[in-house]
Amino acid sequence: MAVCVAVIAKENYPLYIRSVPTENELKFHYMVHTSLDVVDEKISAMGKALVDQRELYLGLLYPTEDYKVYPHTWQWLRVWGFPAVAGLCTVMPCLGLSQSPRIKSVFPNQLCSYGYVTNSKVKFVMVVDSSNTALRDNEIRSMFRKLHNSYTDVMCNPFYNPGDRIQSRAFDGMVTSMMIQARQPRGSCVSWLSLGIAEKVWVGALATHMGCLGLKSTGKEGLKGPLSSQWPRRRD
């Protein structure tokens, strides 16, 4: 579920930001940053609303869809100096083997960001992976509630200076629990992170093999590096 949790101060600088360890952590940071605009928009619209509509939870900010494709495998192999693979990487697109839309639809990765603003104007943004489990609004709400409780504990800690980065272990542990409980094996994308090096080589080799047979494609994105910002993005 939660893949990234961020606490943003009143003045819009991060007090705390943490995401599941992936190659493109920066993507989450961008996503949180983009969400802040939506948060501002929602708050200003909320000022005139009735009392019972003025709640702290803001709901879904915006959904994004991107695709986890195999190219990561190729990247790894390339980085580790498999010249043959590197060669293949360059040759494959020329052979027209890389564009197979089927792959993209196999592992769509749907990320949604949700927002919550406390009365002290501190913003919580949570990026949630809802690829195969559609989360109910209530669950998200209770997660934010937990986060807020933890944050007030941090605020009431005499060793914490308001406005500083949050370094509390209790808070950290709570966020971790939210991310772990949330973590579910989802195809090969997530479990990929937990594989050892040896397995990665094997899976890589397997993917290579399948790629040669034209069953799996390498995708173009893979050639642009792991921090590729070329993910298709939709914003409603």
Place this chain on the structure above:
Amino acid sequence: MADEALFLLLHNEMVSGVYKSAEQGEVYVPGFLFHKEHHDLQENGRCITKLENMGFRVGQGLIERFTKDTARFKDELDIMKFICKDFWTTVFKKQIDNLRTNHQGIYVLQDNKFRLLTQMSAGKQYLEHASKYLAFTCGLIRGGLSNLGIKSIVTAEVSSMPACKFQVMIQKL
């Protein structure tokens, strides 16, 4: 109720603790251009600032906790009402008796029977010591408001003992 008394006792000890540590720590060096009265005045100011800062930090923490389950505030007046009702009730077990405003950023909160002063006197006796016992509360209000996004200056005034007025001057950006 015992828990009220605890707060009062702790507050009294805090005030005397701050003043005592100032007395011990500072060595008064009599000298030219330096009068005893002037020195004492400065010392008093320093202690009040210290108490006020303590209150500020406590207010920040408290307001975070108290506003956890409330709806979002509509405007400044809404926040002031919250301070007068919920905040005051939780800290001092009673509401503010009178809230007045000029709608231009000045609010006067009047408490006719302020908890921290009731044990001390019911008139003008010890009036000169009242400021020590109000500094923390001023900080409490200022801290609470600042955490809710309002910068302010809070001053207190007492004319006859258990009653006191807090003046909140909001600083527009």
